[in-house]
Amino acid sequence: MAKGMLTGVVVGGAIGAVGALLLAPKTGPEMRKDLAERLSTMSDKTKSVAADVGQRTSELAKNIGSQTSGIVGMAKDATQGVMSEVKSWKSDVAETAAEAVNESGSGSTTGSSSSQSSYDSTTHNTGIRSNPTHS
DSSP states (O other): OOOHHHHHHHHHHHHHHHHHHHHSSSOOHHHHHHHHHHHHHHHHHHHHEEEEEEEHHHHHHHHHHHHHHHHHHHHHHHHHHHHHHHHHHHHHHHHHHHHHHHHHHHHHOOHHHHHHHHHHHHTTTTOSSSTTTOO
């Protein structure tokens, strides 16, 4: 977009300058002098605009680069946080499962032998009671 605008400014300025000089009643040497001055002015303005566009483009690229780096850093931090949480949950689940296995294997249930027998018949080798009325 900036390149198209720059081209439009240069072409429009050149057409306007040539038209104004050709329509103005001046002698040949005066007209050549005016053309040279206007061409020099247009050239200077074009160089200035091009330098400004280049500087702004460079600044924009730096800003985008730094923002992108910041976003990537935040994403890495978030990912590491999630991973540590998942590992912690995994550890907690493993501990809880180990405790449950140890408790069920130790035979430390309270109650009569008939309730133990009922417990054994309802677990079906899965460790999960199908009849929750016996505890």
